[in-house]
Amino acid sequence: MTTVKHVLDKKGRDVHSIHPDASVFDALKRMAESNIGSLIVLEGDKLVGIITERHYSREIALKGRTSPATLVRDIMSTRVMFARPEQSVEECMAVMTARAVRHLPVLEN
Amino acid sequence: MTTVKHVLDKKGRDVHSIHPDASVFDALKRMAESNIGSLIVLEGDKLVGIITERHYSREIALKGRTSPATLVRDIMSTRVMFARPEQSVEECMAVMTARAVRHLPVLEN
Numbered sequence: 001m002t003t004v005k006h007v008l009d010k011k012g013r014d015v016h017s018i019h020p021d022a023s024v025f026d027a028l029k030r031m032a033e034s035n036i037g038s039l040i041v042l043e044g045d046k047l048v049g050i051i052t053e054r055h056y057s058r059e060i061a062l063k064g065r066t067s068p069a070t071l072v073r074d075i076m077s078t079r080v081m082f083a084r085p086e087q088s089v090e091e092c093m094a095v096m097t098a099r100a101v102r103h104l105p106v107l108e109n
Numbered sequence: 110m111t112t113v114k115h116v117l118d119k120k121g122r123d124v125h126s127i128h129p130d131a132s133v134f135d136a137l138k139r140m141a142e143s144n145i146g147s148l149i150v151l152e153g154d155k156l157v158g159i160i161t162e163r164h165y166s167r168e169i170a171l172k173g174r175t176s177p178a179t180l181v182r183d184i185m186s187t188r189v190m191f192a193r194p195e196q197s198v199e200e201c202m203a204v205m206t207a208r209a210v211r212h213l214p215v216l217e218n
Contacts, residue, residue: 025170032167057162058141061134061169061176068170 004092004106005085017042020049020073024060027051027072038103041076049076052103082107113201113215114194126151129158129182133169136160136181147212150185158185161212191216
């Protein structure tokens with residue numbers, strides 16, 4: 001059984017985050033720099049949300065907003081689905097399919 | 110062995126496309142309406158590219174462009190990776206990982 005921990009051992013444990021009061025433009029810049037499609041949103045140490053390319057593609061141009069003038073907190077998801085290191089990849093895929101999410105931050109403790 | 114055909118039997122065979130001279134804004138609108146993250150780009154019957162949320166998040170705001178004033182052809186990928194119905198899901202996942210793509214149109218014949 002492949003677990004989340006096995007995946008992280010290969011993939012690395014870098015976590016990319018942004019503050020909720022940053023602009024969506026800055027979030028895009030950070031995603032591009034790291035070649036990723038989502039950022040967790042941290043206020044101090046507290047996980048307050050997640051922002052993904054999906055939010056950008058649905059919530060900016062189509063809603064008449066612009067990325068420099070919109071805050072991360074205005075379009076992020078605040079109900080963050082997450083995984084535990086000991087979970088299997090199959091369980092994670094089931095959660096992602098059921099909840100229609102593509103990104104599962106991994107939390108320990 | 111689960112094949113692409115099995116997946117399509119469950120998922121359906123609707124293909125969502127757009128013309129290369131449409132605006133990126135129209136592409137976003139079409140993706141949102143169908144709740145998807147990519148469109149194949151057709152010029153008449155000819156597959157000429159693919160456009161995804163990834164193109165939008167990397168190629169518009171960060172490059173100083175706007176989605177209503179940018180054409181699909183200016184940001185789409187013209188080298189389209191694809192799958193055949195008889196291929197296994199595992200093969201497709203290997204291609205997606207190796208080529209770093211998330212969307213594989215399925216071609217027959």
